[in-house]
Amino acid sequence: MTDTLRFAVLATDIVVFTVQDGELCVLLIEVLERPFENRWALPGGLVKPEEDILLAARRNLAEKTDVKSAYLEQLYTFGELDRDPRGRVVSVAYMALISSEPVNLKTTDRYGGIGWFPVRKLPVLAYDHREMIEYAVGRLRTKLEYTNIIYSLLPEKFTLTRLQKIYEIILGRTLDKRNFRKKFLSLGLIQPTKQFERGGRQRPAQLFKFKHKTFKELPKFFD
Amino acid sequence: MTDTLRFAVLATDIVVFTVQDGELCVLLIEVLERPFENRWALPGGLVKPEEDILLAARRNLAEKTDVKSAYLEQLYTFGELDRDPRGRVVSVAYMALISSEPVNLKTTDRYGGIGWFPVRKLPVLAYDHREMIEYAVGRLRTKLEYTNIIYSLLPEKFTLTRLQKIYEIILGRTLDKRNFRKKFLSLGLIQPTKQFERGGRQRPAQLFKFKHKTFKELPKFFD
């Protein structure tokens, strides 16, 4: 091998999802550099020669937000020759999920802005980042149905209605309240707390929490 | 970016599956170079600077077999810092599926041998290739249940029993013959031919073929 060493530029891009205002949203930053000036892009950056790719994803994410993402998963590696007009860059895409609590977004002078965008109304994106987001949405939908990753999109305590809404928003269809509760509770993933969410002018909703906030595959789930 | 260009060695490894003699088998080559001399490894190699990764996988596969694989899918990118003792090598792993027809295997002076190994009885492997194979087996099992990729593991014409055996071998459990046929035929993916497989000292089995040999997701499948 040593006589034929080949090199490529390695990068990582992170599709950070959260649910906000009834929409599945993704975190984007505004590019200033040509040829994508004023377009929006996924947070990400280069992987250092002696840096683990997963850690590079975490680092790049930490440089833009103060979020410790609850969940980070490698998605797919994008290596089309012409995906970056500046030259050959191979990018390992990740998906991150964070709870929809307020998040501090940083910005540096290398970027114009940073913000959450509903995946249903994305701006014009730089590079192949639209493709990455579409891929990530597909993966998220799939995983929602056979794993417990939804825990990473929720705060510590939450109502069953909020839980259901997240499923509905991501899956893109409504679910029957009684069937949803019956089925989800039977999974045994969550337990009721003794607290209730008050404040609306309606009956208070009981707050639940996950027994364990660790990734798990489930036997079955919602079709 | 140009002021901070970073480099990594990019490679690809291919987990080539086939079903042979009642076993799910994977194609391995024998490494001669230190420090993995006499261990077995997945076929693969470096990605050239101006080469698409998928094409690099195809090329590396073609250099070892004369198989045009029916199916090739990117699996996961392995980038642990110490996964290759010779230095930092990031490898994009692929999964290939081929029909269990006889395949010509080539070998070059850079490798000691090449052959098929049952995934249940793997030799000691080089690098992180065992991990890659385990990942690939998981993906294969999953995809078998919600896609039609099994077509790529079968010859043009096949009996229903052979089809069922492949499911049983990969899923690792037996299936009921009547239920299997009822369900698979109801998917409408295959059609009977007018030919029968003779030769055994039993009733000849009707040969079937796939209507389309293109990748498809299925509504549901075997649990």
Place this chain on the structure above:
DNA sequence: TCAAAAGTGTTCGCAATACACCCATGC
């Protein structure tokens, strides 16, 4: 007392499962 969301059970239909015998052939 009214508006708003919380909470709760039963029925129905279908799809998955379990299960056993006759058929066509080669030897």
Place this chain on the structure above:
DNA sequence: GCATGGGTGTATTGCGAACACTTTTGA
């Protein structure tokens, strides 16, 4: 004629889907 795998139908069950009213609170 017998051994071998090929081929076929029905009954049961469990799960997902459909569906409506009462409860609790704040204003």
